[in-house]
Amino acid sequence: MSDGFLSQEEIDALLRGEPVAASPSPAGQDLSDIEKDALGEIGNISMGTAATTLSVLLGRRVSITTPKVSISTLNEIKRQYPLPYLVIEVGYTQGLLGTNILAIREQDALIIADLMMGGDGTNPPSELNELYMSAVSESMNQMMGSTATSISTIFKKKVDIAPPKVNLLDFAVDTDITNVVPGDEPLVRVSFRMEVEDLIDSELMQILPLNVAKEMVENLMNAVQQQASQAPPPPVASPKSATSTSTTTYAQPAPKPQSAQNVAVQPVQFAPLKPAGIPGADTNIGLIMDVPLQITVELGRTRKLIRDILELTPGSVVELDKLAGEPVDILANGKLIAKGEVVVIDENFGVRITDIISPLERANNLQ
Missing domain, CATH: 3.40.1550.10 (CheC-like)
Structure with a gap:
């Protein structure tokens, strides 16, 4: 063509x-x-x-x-x-x-x-x-x-x-x-x-x-x-001897240990431990006092098929995974830190903290 x-x-x-x-x-x-x-x-x-x-x-x-x-x-x-x-x-x-x-x-x-x-x-x-x-x-x-x-x-x-x-x-x-x-x-x-x-x-x-x-x-x-x-250079082989025919030496053999009869053995001694404060702790925490955190209150979650989401209209009710009256989750930057209950303060919604998440629970949430 x-x-x-x-x-x-x-x-x-x-x-x-x-x-x-x-x-x-x-x-x-x-x-x-x-x-x-x-x-x-x-x-x-x-x-x-x-x-x-x-x-x-x-x-x-x-x-x-x-x-x-x-x-x-x-x-x-x-x-x-x-x-x-x-x-x-x-x-x-x-x-x-x-x-x-x-x-x-x-x-x-x-x-x-x-x-x-x-x-x-x-x-x-x-x-x-x-x-x-x-x-x-x-x-x-x-x-x-x-x-x-x-x-x-x-x-x-x-x-x-x-x-x-x-x-x-x-x-x-x-x-x-x-x-x-x-x-x-x-x-x-x-x-x-x-x-x-x-x-x-x-x-x-x-x-x-x-x-x-x-x-x-x-x-x-x-x-x-x-x-x-960026890769590290390959190890440099030791030069072969004139009679070497099949092996290359990359490291010298470890020296043989001395006889136990010539070694003086003494009990180990440690200096006494003394409690010491952490200097500057207040100063260090002060460095991040003005760092903003986003606090979110989560009523609950649910999972739906795309078909169900596309059928949502004004007035539709979405059922969450929590019962009425259950504590709500309080999250800082998306991480669970506490639980609480919803209250009304001067016609505004608020949350009263009822429980602080323990360090062990926070660690489990990281998994």
């Missing part, structure tokens, strides 16, 4: 159902084997974290593995996968420049949405209505957030993203998947195998503009070099 037109031989091959070889990428618009391996490693780690996040949300075992990196175009992807896809577009706001696109088949998204709404995934809805779209969008948002966190760890710098944009597109009909990359411009496609127990065994696609992919590789290489430069 040249100048965007098919030759007669290529047309005949398409009519026979045979694949047509893609044109080679122009210079500078391809990836080396090392770059592909690096992108596969980044995808393997980041999608592993995303799988863990999705597993927690769905309550099912999720596996996202086997990344395959290739150069493609949006037009080629549309020809190869003429199916409805849920497309998640994420823009980087810190640490990287550009956009990351994730594409998941609609049928897989329907199963995920059904699990998010409390179903068992065996009888998913026939289409993604507004309610199910909100549920699956939340799961994708959590996945991409965890992916950004893992990338930050890999690159050893903060990487942040904007809220994802989620759209349902039919690759067989819709002309524009995204306006980030033209349809005929080379991009990087990373394909993953996604499994959700016995419900999903499918392919998940990550689509990256070429410049974003190369920037990721560069960040990974820089992080590896930084780690190598």
Whole structure:
């Protein structure tokens, strides 16, 4: 294929159902084997974290593995996968420049949405209505957030993203998947195998503009070099003797202990301990007297499915995990420090402290 037109031989091959070889990428618009391996490693780690996040949300075992990196175009992807896809577009706001696109088949998204709404995934809805779209969008948002966190760890710098944009597109009909990359411009496609127990065994696609992919590789290489430069030097081996043939000495052998008969043994003596005050204790506590603490009174907690939360309306009653009249929790910066009871003081609510949490209880709360 040249100048965007098919030759007669290529047309005949398409009519026979045979694949047509893609044109080679122009210079500078391809990836080396090392770059592909690096992108596969980044995808393997980041999608592993995303799988863990999705597993927690769905309550099912999720596996996202086997990344395959290739150069493609949006037009080629549309020809190869003429199916409805849920497309998640994420823009980087810190640490990287550009956009990351994730594409998941609609049928897989329907199963995920059904699990998010409390179903068992065996009888998913026939289409993604507004309610199910909100549920699956939340799961994708959590996945991409965890992916950004893992990338930050890999690159050893903060990487942040904007809220994802989620759209349902039919690759067989819709002309524009995204306006980030033209349809005929080379991009990087990373394909993953996604499994959700016995419900999903499918392919998940990550689509990256070429410049974003190369920037990721560069960040990974820089992080590896930084780690190598900070590593301690290897131990220096002692020079081998002229007759040494098989071993290298790294440390001198310890000297043999002296005979017990030549050692004088005396009882150990310690100076008497005297109680001593802690000088400057009042001064030290004074250094933090003006540090603000956020005090929160918690009436109770509850856990609900996304389906139940989306059905909340003005006037709905949310049942908490505490009985009426039970002590409320008092927290300082999110840590439980005391319990108390609600009182009314001059038409204002207040809390009377009835119990201070012991140090042992505070330590247990840290677990």
